[in-house]
Amino acid sequence: MHFFFEIPVFIVLYGFLGFYSAVIIILTHFIPTIDYVMLRLNIKGKLHRKLFHNIFTTAIAGVLLYFFFGIMIAILGLMNVVFHFILDLDEYGIAIFFPFSGYRLRLKRK
Numbered sequence: 001m002h003f004f005f006e007i008p009v010f011i012v013l014y015g016f017l018g019f020y021s022a023v024i025i026i027l028t029h030f031i032p033t034i035d036y037v038m039l040r041l042n043i044k045g046k047l048h049r050k051l052f053h054n055i056f057t058t059a060i061a062g063v064l065l066y067f068f069f070g071i072m073i074a075i076l077g078l079m080n081v082v083f084h085f086i087l088d089l090d091e092y093g094i095a096i097f098f099p100f101s102g103y104r105l106r107l108k109r110k
């Protein structure tokens with residue numbers, strides 16, 4: 001589902017910023033996907049929607065993006081991570097304050 005939504009985002013970014021910047025920002029969207037891949041590979045599967053789906057990992061990613069690629073890539077990349085989080089707001093949700101709180105940001109189905 002994430003991949004599907006990132007196709008139009010990539011096309012827009014490519015049009016405005018060029019291939020290189022677009023690729024970096026798209027890859028940023030898939031940073032939280034790492035703990036999904038870990039779940040699939042049975043590596044610390046319980047950390048799914050936790051380890052890379054929280055504001056602290058996201059902040060570290062933002063600092064690294066800023067350091068390596070500059071402020072514009074950092075801001076757009078972080079916006080794309082927030083977009084990832086929004087797409088994950090189903091009944092399972094994300095542990096947005098992990099590891100300090102188990103609280104899950106989610107949209108409950110009624």
Ligand SMILES: [Zn+2]
Nearest residue numbers: 032033084088
């Ligand atoms: Zn996710």
